Amino acid sequence: xxxxxxxxxxxxxxxxxxxxxxxxxxxxxxxxxxxxxxxxxxxxxxxxxxxxxxxxxxxxxxxxxxxxxxxxxxxxxxxxxxxxxxxxxxxxxxxxxxxxxxxxxxxxxxxxxxxxxxxxxxxxxxxxxxxxxxxxxxxxxxxxxxxxxxxxxxxxxxxxxxxxxxxxxxxxxxxxxxxxxxxxxxxxxxxxxxxxxxxxxxxxxxxxxxxxxxxxxxxxxxxxxxxxxxxxxxxxxxxxxxxxxxxxxxxxxxxxxxxxxxxxxxxxxxxxxx
Amino acid sequence: xxxxxxxxxxxxxxxxxxxxxxxxxxxxxxxxxxxxxxxxxxxxxxxxxxxxxxxxxxxxxxxxxxxxxxxxxxxxxxxxxxxxxxxxxxxxxxxxxxxxxxxxxxxxxxxxxxxxxxxxxxxxxxxxxxxxxxxxxxxxxxxxxxxxxxxxxxxxxxxxxxxxxxxxxxxxxxxxxxxxxxxxxxxxxxxxxxxxxxxxxxxxxxxxxxxxxxxxxxxxxxxxxxxxxxxxxxxxxxxxxxxxxxxxxxxxxxxxxxxxxxxxxxxxxxxxxxxxxxxxxxxxxxxxxxxxxxxxxxxxxxxxxxxxxxxxxxxxxxxxxxxxxxxxxxxxxxxxxxxxxxxxxxxxxxxxxxxxxxxxxxxxxxxxxxxxxxxxxxxx
Ligand SMILES: Cc1ncc(C[n+]2csc(CCOP(=O)(O)OP(=O)(O)O)c2C)c(N)n1
Ligand code: SF4
Numbered sequence: 243x244x245x246x247x248x249x250x251x252x253x254x255x256x257x258x259x260x261x262x263x264x265x266x267x268x269x270x271x272x273x274x275x276x277x278x279x280x281x282x283x284x285x286x287x288x289x290x291x292x293x294x295x296x297x298x299x300x301x302x303x304x305x306x307x308x309x310x311x312x313x314x315x316x317x318x319x320x321x322x323x324x325x326x327x328x329x330x331x332x333x334x335x336x337x338x339x340x341x342x343x344x345x346x347x348x349x350x351x352x353x354x355x356x357x358x359x360x361x362x363x364x365x366x367x368x369x370x371x372x373x374x375x376x377x378x379x380x381x382x383x384x385x386x387x388x389x390x391x392x393x394x395x396x397x398x399x400x401x402x403x404x405x406x407x408x409x410x411x412x413x414x415x416x417x418x419x420x421x422x423x424x425x426x427x428x429x430x431x432x433x434x435x436x437x438x439x440x441x442x443x444x445x446x447x448x449x450x451x452x453x454x455x456x457x458x459x460x461x462x463x464x465x466x467x468x469x470x471x472x473x474x475x476x477x478x479x480x481x482x483x484x485x486x487x488x489x490x491x492x493x494x495x496x497x498x499x500x501x502x503x504x505x506x507x508x509x510x511x512x513x514x515x516x
Numbered sequence: 517x518x519x520x521x522x523x524x525x526x527x528x529x530x531x532x533x534x535x536x537x538x539x540x541x542x543x544x545x546x547x548x549x550x551x552x553x554x555x556x557x558x559x560x561x562x563x564x565x566x567x568x569x570x571x572x573x574x575x576x577x578x579x580x581x582x583x584x585x586x587x588x589x590x591x592x593x594x595x596x597x598x599x600x601x602x603x604x605x606x607x608x609x610x611x612x613x614x615x616x617x618x619x620x621x622x623x624x625x626x627x628x629x630x631x632x633x634x635x636x637x638x639x640x641x642x643x644x645x646x647x648x649x650x651x652x653x654x655x656x657x658x659x660x661x662x663x664x665x666x667x668x669x670x671x672x673x674x675x676x677x678x679x680x681x682x683x684x685x686x687x688x689x690x691x692x693x694x695x696x697x698x699x700x701x702x703x704x705x706x707x708x709x710x711x712x713x714x715x716x717x718x719x720x721x722x723x724x725x726x727x728x729x730x731x732x733x734x735x736x737x738x739x740x741x742x743x744x745x746x747x748x749x750x751x752x753x754x755x756x757x758x759x760x761x762x763x764x765x766x767x768x769x770x771x772x773x774x775x776x777x778x779x780x781x782x783x784x785x786x787x788x789x790x791x792x793x794x795x796x797x798x799x800x801x802x803x804x805x806x807x808x809x810x811x812x813x814x815x816x817x818x819x820x821x822x823x824x825x826x827x828x829x830x831x832x833x834x835x836x837x838x839x840x841x842x843x844x845x846x847x848x849x850x851x852x853x854x855x856x857x858x859x860x861x862x863x864x865x866x867x868x869x870x871x872x873x874x875x876x877x878x879x880x881x882x883x884x885x886x887x888x889x890x891x892x893x894x895x896x
Contacts, residue, residue: 319588320586
């Protein structure tokens, strides 16, 4: 299908700034859906609040723009109530890791078949450039005017340790790898998580001497090290670098399957005892 | 309960809620344990899989509220249950359900607050929170049954109202109703009407999820049925797309707030006893109504003209029904297990027509009929 057929053209133009990477990640999601041939009628896309969480509104599916941080909780309700539906969550780095961190951990722990794409622009875009749990140490934000003293989360590590079937990180600069990772995540039964590093030139860039979209892309290119290469490097060389690649790809019991089996078991027992 | 056999069955209040929910077609429950509502989650975990429904214990009450909204959007009747602290956590997403017009039933078995308060003691301290707990003007319905039997029928009505009017319904139990055992009669249960969600007709491509069909309540499609619609907590146009213009905000809010006024017959619920010749009116709701009824009987035996106006649906407050007593009654008594919440509504409605006297306690103790009787004698 033509990519435009997956968009609600009557919702355009979008709200994103020039140079923003959100459109690139959104396109990668649509390419993944298209490659898998998923039906628009049986795919639900859920998001939280933030610039990135506006993406589902532009897409022609059943779409649910929820409250800040809670997309995975709503999505869990959709998926558990109707397990045959494909459910995708779109979330920002603040949405997923700060206010929504607990839901992320528990969705991964349950290994519920939801694909989560975290648009990581290392900042709170929608509210004007405050630091997020994924802002690098020493970076600047409107609430980190003297430099961020927090340590950044390795969100992929968190989700992997929480029990997800699939975990990967990519960036919009390395778009082919990111698109493939998203497609693999969508195809994976179980909780699948992709951290998509994306530029916010307007807030992150401006606060951190990366004023233009091109500066930001160059920064991505210089920071990112593919996992295969990183494995051969010593830890010192890797300080300040960001590793992209697939960190988990496992076949594990999936939550809604387990619930389906529970229903069958209970019903059998009720039948036998009556 | 076997609805084919007549008679009365013994239930705990929380149990009655679960049975009635399943009877109403509830097939999804998400919750987080908290006294004194926990039995509802426990029983749902037992019962739902038997009927092919789904139960999930979420990581907190915020998540539970989100999950029931998600389930409801797929066309599945959904409920959650909690108490005080958990009710506070649910508020943001209750507002989301109200604004996006997603049917959900939220049970709050009230315990004494504020804060952790007294986890096992009864209270009616969340009455105002049920109305105004989430930010912004919004429609909401709250029902406060006065007995276990009524908790059963109120649960059925809660689903009917929620589904039919696309509004969150808060079932305000209190610890007494939640844990007390009483008989529920099959006939009473059979008498309650079940109302359903209105479904869209016509072509899917022309479907507008928030287009008024004249009733104030737009027909609702399910996620997964090919309507491909957008749901957002932003101000939204008929298509569900964001529209933050002041003109549209006025139009949307008018319909949203107006739909409950237009369908009072669906949600209004008042029980009046001995009010015809009453000079003193007790306005009660929830479990204190039982003590009030005993006090009323004794007062009548003493020849005092006392009546009871028992509010079952507390929000929207039945203001017209109560206003009828302006000019008739000399005084109004409001016994509540809080320091004066619904009394404010009663005062608003009665104005200067009669003094409104509160009997309030927020100490975890129940009202005794004698206390109410004494107050009646005082004002007589
Ligand atoms: C409960 C709540 N707290 C705060 C906000 C304000 N808020 C809106 S978006 C946002 C941060 C968004 O950052 P992120 O998730 O990284 O997404 P981005 O905008 O960068 O894509 C915040 C704090 C809110 N909407 N709701
Ligand atoms: S503020 Fe940043 S993330 Fe938000 S739209 Fe603009 S560039 Fe994109």
